[in-house]
Amino acid sequence: MELVGFVHKYEWGKVGKDSAVAQLATLNDPAFNVDEKTPYAELWMGSHPSGPSKYKSSGINLQDELPFLLKVLSINKALSIQVHPNKSEAEKLHSKLPNIYKDPNHKPEMAIALTPFTGLCGFRPLPEIRDILQNIEPLKALAVEDPNDLKLLAANDESGLRNCYRKLMNAEKNAIGECIDAISKDYTKELYKHNIHEIFNTLKSDFPNDVGVLSLFFLNVVRLQPGQAMFLGANQIHAYLSGDCVECMACSDNVIRAGLTPKYKDIKQLLSSLEYTGAPAECKIFTPVRVDAHRLIFKPPVEDFSLIQLTLKPSDLEYVLKVEQSPGILLVISGERYLESYGLDKLKLKRGSIVYLPFESDTELRFLPAGEGEHEFLAYISTPNAASSCKSNV
Ligand SMILES: [Zn+2]
The missing domain is CATH 2.60.120.10 (Jelly Rolls)
Known part of the structure; x- marks a missing residue:
């Protein structure tokens, strides 16, 4: 397959x-x-x-x-x-x-x-956005209509973020361009302080006058x-x-x-759909579940998919993986192994192999050593997510 x-x-x-x-x-x-x-x-x-x-x-x-x-x-x-x-x-x-x-x-x-x-x-912590707006005058001029919004941001009140982000997203293109120029001239210290000088310059040259460049000050860099x-x-x-x-x-x-983007921006829909919660960048890193020394599962709170990460050293012996959900797709990033399963010919897996796994749930996949290859075997397997374990979060 x-x-x-x-x-x-x-x-x-x-x-x-x-x-x-x-x-x-x-x-x-x-x-x-x-x-x-x-x-x-x-x-x-x-x-x-x-x-x-x-x-x-x-x-x-x-x-x-x-x-x-x-x-x-x-x-x-x-x-x-x-x-x-x-x-x-x-x-x-x-x-x-x-x-x-x-x-x-x-x-x-x-x-x-x-x-x-x-x-x-996601959005930066709201008090951090408040400090950035306070310190970068041209951005404040563009995004803050009512000084009370800064107080709301400082108090972690989402309505402050809602107001400022709406004002920014609706700003005129010329005003956005001028603001970006002023920041790159007079506020490099702020860019360095938040470790975004490189990203700012790249986005500024790739997307001139695009409001997305200024979104850098509202969003977490992960x-x-x-x-x-x-x-x-x-x-x-x-x-x-x-x-x-x-x-x-x-x-x-x-x-x-x-x-x-040069594509269609649905600003109105965006502003009404957005989740206006602030959190630090570290919170945006997703923690997988470790099953054993070789297997991690990335299990998001949705039914559509989960991802298994499998790592095996060339010296590791046979590894048996029971795929709980079906169908699955396996992608090999590095290393070599043989794959065996019921009723299938032994298949040599190597970097770039993509295998469809249309089996019954709970079918065993056996990953066997494949010779002298010196690279660690690394593969990702996507399957539907087990409904029982995620329903409460949907
Ligand atoms: Zn996306």
């Missing part, structure tokens, strides 16, 4: 062999040729109609409807600041504006870093090391800025955009 993934060449992707997407696609599909001038942004694994995977043996598209889509992303240039509606909002938006909101589903997402990864996620994850639930504001990651999400295209 080996699959060939679908590659998307969006312009924000990393270019040529520098892209983890290109590296994995080359190993996944011998017919795939990397062009050193082309960006390779996303590798899709699943049955989404915009990029279905194919069976390697027959070339036929994977038809089974999966509740999730597994991806690898290689990011060179920031993706738009966005939120995803919850299920009931998605249903309403889809029936009202089907051209923009293409399906009635929610789109929770989980990103696990493959290389050092930077993203924006830096993930390989293996660390963040989970983006409904109406959590976020943007991916740089790095490579494995991403799993519910099967949907619903995005409400807020900046760092």
Whole structure:
């Protein structure tokens, strides 16, 4: 059940062999040729109609409807600041504006870093936003209408954030451009203090006059090391800025955009959907559950998907994994192993292998040593989430 993934060449992707997407696609599909001038942004694994995977043996598209889509992303240039509606909002938006909101589903997402990864996620603690506004005069002029909003922010009152962010998002394009220029001239000290000078300059040159550049002062910058994850639930504001990651999400295209994009920004919908809670950046790192020395489970509070991370040293003996939920997709990031299961031929797994696991729940997968390879075997397996363990949180 080996699959060939679908590659998307969006312009924000990393270019040529520098892209983890290109590296994995080359190993996944011998017919795939990397062009050193082309960006390779996303590798899709699943049955989404915009990029279905194919069976390697027959070339036929994977038809089974999966509740999730597994991806690898290689990011060179920031993706738009966005939120995803919850299920009931998605249903309403889809029936009202089907051209923009293409399906009635929610789109929770989980990103696990493959290389050092930077993203924006959620609002900063409200008192911190208050201090930033207080110290950066041009930003205060643009975002603060009533001085009382600063007091509300200091007192951790969400209405202060709601008012200031609304004012900022509705600012005129010229005023936004002037504010960005003034900050880069006169407030570099503030940029260094919050360790965002580099990101600020990159976004400023990639997205001139875009309000998303100023969102940096409202949103947490989250830096993930390989293996660390963040989970983006409904109406959590976020943007991916740089790095490579494995991403799993519910099967949907619903995005409400807020900046760092030439695409349509639905500011009104965004402001009414957003969750206006402040929290420190560290809180945005998602903690997986350790099952044993080799296995971690990233289990978000939604039914659509969970992710298993499996690591085995070349010297480790056979490892048996019972996949509790079905169907699953397995992606190998590094190392080599043989995979055995009931009624299947032994399959050699290596970097770039993508395997569809349409088994009954509780089928045993046996990972056997595969020779002298010196790299640690690292694989991610996405499956639906066990409903019983997450229902209370939905
Ligand atoms: Zn998103």
